[in-house]
Amino acid sequence: MAKIAVIGAGINGVMAARALAQAGHLVEVFERGAPMAQTSQASTKLLHGGLRYLETGDWRLVYEALAERSWWLEQAPHLTRQLPLLLPVYKGQGRARLLIKLGLSLYDRLAPRGWPKHHWWPAGKVLSAMPALSPHGLVGAFEFTDGQMDDLALGRWAADQLVALGAMIHSSSAVTSVDTQGRLICAGRAHQFDLICNLAGPWAAQLLKSSGVSMQADLRLVRGAHLVLSGAPEQGLLLQAPQDQRVFFVLPGMGRYAGMSIVGTTEAEQLLDDPIRISDAEQEYLATAFDHYFGAGSAQSRLVETYAGVRPLVRQSASANVNTREHHIESQGRLISVFGGKWTTARSLGLEVAQRAGQMLKD
Ligand SMILES: Cc1cc2nc3c(=O)[nH]c(=O)nc-3n(C[C@H](O)[C@H](O)[C@H](O)COP(=O)(O)OP(=O)(O)OC[C@H]3O[C@@H](n4cnc5c(N)ncnc54)[C@H](O)[C@@H]3O)c2cc1C
Known part of the structure; x- marks a missing residue:
């Protein structure tokens, strides 16, 4: 010992x-x-494989994380849950439907047996489930399931x-x-x-x-910020910010955020000696992205609080500007x-x- x-x-x-x-x-x-x-305690509160890491080829990380997602849900069912998420597809915007379908099929394949698989919702079904979501150009949405926790x-x-x-x-x-x-x-x-x-x-x-x-x-410190809004969405959403096509989440909160929406996240350089809090630019970015889907001024009128955390991203090689969350x-x-x-x-x-x-x- x-x-x-x-x-x-x-x-x-x-x-x-x-x-x-x-x-x-x-x-x-x-x-x-x-x-x-x-x-x-400042995370997006997802127990997930990280669908977006498939785009950077981090398959091993996704595979491992999907197995760990199931572990947490089995060990602490009182503090975790399965969370169905909608990934809406809009005509002429963001990633192509086929590309998303391929990514979700791979995500299903990498998950442990028995985890719910993705499927397609036509636009009518999406809008009857989420009447506040922008209908302009909506083709439909993929539903897939991840895990959520009260971190x-x-x-x-x-x-x-x-x-x-x-x-x-x-x-x-x-x-x-x-x-x-x-x-x-x-x-x-x-x-x-x-x-x-x-x-x-x-x-x-x-x-x-x-x-x-x-x-x-070789590390880079990157801040990620979230908005907490009053009122929970009927469904968790993974959306693409109209400004730069980065994905962001709109999630129903649980635990201390039950009945609220969590909107995030951002990526901004952080110095350790500076306070870890959302900047005006990040708040504006998230509010603009949210309002694009839910109507002008909706984020600001529902804002309850904000929070931010920092992650050290490890550069894979000093010469390449490539970072990994591993x-x-x-x-x-x-x-x-x-x-x-x-x-x-x-x-x-x-x-x-x-x-x-x-x-x-x-x-
Ligand atoms: C915005 C954001 C969203 C995220 N969302 C998700 C998500 O949805 N799902 C997911 O899987 N991952 C997510 N992550 C990643 C995840 O949150 C982090 O990987 C994880 O919380 C890091 O935990 P940690 O213990 O390394 O760091 P921390 O939680 O920061 O813990 C480090 C601890 O060390 C203490 N400490 C520091 N210096 C000293 C010292 N000198 N002496 C003693 N103690 C010290 C600090 O006080 C702190 O408590 C997210 C990260 C960020 C930034």
């Missing part, structure tokens, strides 16, 4: 700590604020399970320095561990930098650092961290 520190109690830190505790290690989690108070509640549930496994979570315990020999500093005190796992999310690289530990990953793990001496990842795949990431830890402890 080894003594292992995990830095960060977002979903990735909690699920890595869980896998380490299940492997029989003595685990202590250091969290500078409260568990689940950062990125992990904050599900993350807290995972943290409670971790504590039940015997791990300790130290809240309000910022780690100010780590080294590759298993030593970390928290509240001015040095602590020695057999291994340290740095899962500080968007701050993981900053912690290494301020500790003088080098890293290989995680990247680095290890040096007695230190493992994780960059990136998705909420949906936090469990499999945790297992990978535990496997890497097992190898490092043997060496």
Whole structure:
């Protein structure tokens, strides 16, 4: 049994700590604020394979995430649900119907057996289900099913399970320095561990930098923002923004957002020292995209709140401007650092961290 520190109690830190505790290690989690108070409670709240990642050829990520989607729904049915989503097709706008059909067929094929398959709704059926949706040029919509969660509640549930496994979570315990020999500093005190796992999310690289530990990953920090509107849509929607054809979601909220609509997301560069909140330009972008489908001024008149989170995107190669949402793990001496990842795949990431830890402890 080894003594292992995990830095960060977002979903990735909690699920890595869980896998380490299940492997029989003595685990202590250091969290500078409260568990689940950062990125992990500011997501789009989808347990999904990520239909749009098929466009970038990330099939392996989609396959893995679709299996993990089912895992979360089986483990925590009280905090998750299947969510049917409509993907409307408008004449002469956005991606071609055939291309969408191909993508959804592949998405069905990559999903575990028994998951509902996509099908087509004619325009009349769409409009009787969603009378407020713009009818102009509407050809019909594909219905497909993904998973949805109450991210904050599900993350807290995972943290409670971790504590039940015997791990300790130290809240309000910022780690100010780590080294590759298993030593970390928290509240001015040095602590020695057999291994340290740095899962500080968007701050993981900053912690290494301020500790003088080098890293290989080339990261970009990207903010994603959401609008929360009063009134839930009759159906979840995946729409294409008229400004640039990027996809965005309009989802019925659950948990603390029940009875509301969640609209997002955006992609904007973020500096870690700046506050993580929606900019005027992002708010305008989302409101314009929403109003295109639901009528001028509708987003503003229903606005309840906004929220934003940051994801570290790992550049696949320093020369190419290509980013991936897959995680990247680095290890040096007695230190493992994780960059990136998705909420949906936090469990499999945790297992990978535990496997890497097992190898490092043997060496
Ligand atoms: C806008 C947006 C929407 C998303 N939507 C989805 C989605 O719908 N589905 C999906 O699967 N994924 C989604 N993701 C991805 C997913 O939310 C993230 O991958 C995941 O939440 C990251 O979790 P994390 O634990 O790595 O980071 P975080 O949740 O940010 O946790 C890191 C923790 O480390 C702590 N910390 C930082 N520095 C220190 C330190 N020095 N000492 C101690 N603690 C420290 C922080 O306080 C924080 O609690 C989305 C991401 C974004 C940004």
